[in-house]
Amino acid sequence: MIYYFIFVSFLFGAIIGSFTNCFVWRLHENETLWDRSYCPKCRKLIAWFDNIPVLSFLFLRGRGRCCGKKISWQYPLVEFSTACLFALSFYLLAKNLLGEASLSDNLYLIADNKFILSLIKDWLIIFALTTIFIYDLRWYLIPDKVALPAALLIFLLNIFLGYNWLTLLICAIIGGGFFLLQFLVSQGKWVGGGDIRLGILLGFATGRYDELILAILLTYFIGSIIGVGLVIFGKKDWSSKVPLGVFLAPALLITLFWGQRIIGWYTGMF
Numbered sequence: 001m002i003y004y005f006i007f008v009s010f011l012f013g014a015i016i017g018s019f020t021n022c023f024v025w026r027l028h029e030n031e032t033l034w035d036r037s038y039c040p041k042c043r044k045l046i047a048w049f050d051n052i053p054v055l056s057f058l059f060l061r062g063r064g065r066c067c068g069k070k071i072s073w074q075y076p077l078v079e080f081s082t083a084c085l086f087a088l089s090f091y092l093l094a095k096n097l098l099g100e101a102s103l104s105d106n107l108y109l110i111a112d113n114k115f116i117l118s119l120i121k122d123w124l125i126i127f128a129l130t131t132i133f134i135y136d137l138r139w140y141l142i143p144d145k146v147a148l149p150a151a152l153l154i155f156l157l158n159i160f161l162g163y164n165w166l167t168l169l170i171c172a173i174i175g176g177g178f179f180l181l182q183f184l185v186s187q188g189k190w191v192g193g194g195d196i197r198l199g200i201l202l203g204f205a206t207g208r209y210d211e212l213i214l215a216i217l218l219t220y221f222i223g224s225i226i227g228v229g230l231v232i233f234g235k236k237d238w239s240s241k242v243p244l245g246v247f248l249a250p251a252l253l254i255t256l257f258w259g260q261r262i263i264g265w266y267t268g269m270f
Ligand SMILES: [Zn+2]
Pocket: 039, 040, 041, 042, 043, 044, 064, 065, 066, 067, 068, 069
């Protein structure tokens, strides 16, 4: 039975991933969200059966039915990874809630308010981070229209979930302040103004000092690995601009999913 819910989370994630692709595009073009989907290459409307997450891409072999132009790999990739992340967060939350108890025997527990709020929070964070990830990767900008409302919603959800509001605010000040400091020292060369707002979101989303520090460390860890890789393969040189959101998004998700385990493992070493 639990697998049924994980599967439903996966399908829902695929739909949200599909929405994310179109949302990022329309956010950048400043378009309304409520128009029908159209082909970004030739601007013809897309029929519903050509707009099914992942499957349509495979069925059409990566080319639009309208104009035969290549469909970006971004589309199926985002749909598939959002689907996996939604399913994973459902699974991990259920496991966390049930502890050692069997998942299938205690399924009623997932009807619990706290579980549902936690799930909404995780899914919101996944959606916001995916949007920020694509946007920052493509255009080297953090979209405030996503980061700020997401930060506020995450703050409210965490209040409902029983987090201490003062701790949340201090985390946001540390997260935002950390990037503000770099912004001031480098006069906006290392990080952009959007990264400061992203730091505030990071503070609200972690809501704990240990996880906040872990997320920041992971951001730089992932960033340096990818950075060194890109330099080695000659794609970038050391002075290239860095899209911080691209590293921060996976760092925050890892912290959200496995933060306490990583911290427990680390402190257990001493
Ligand atoms: Zn087309």
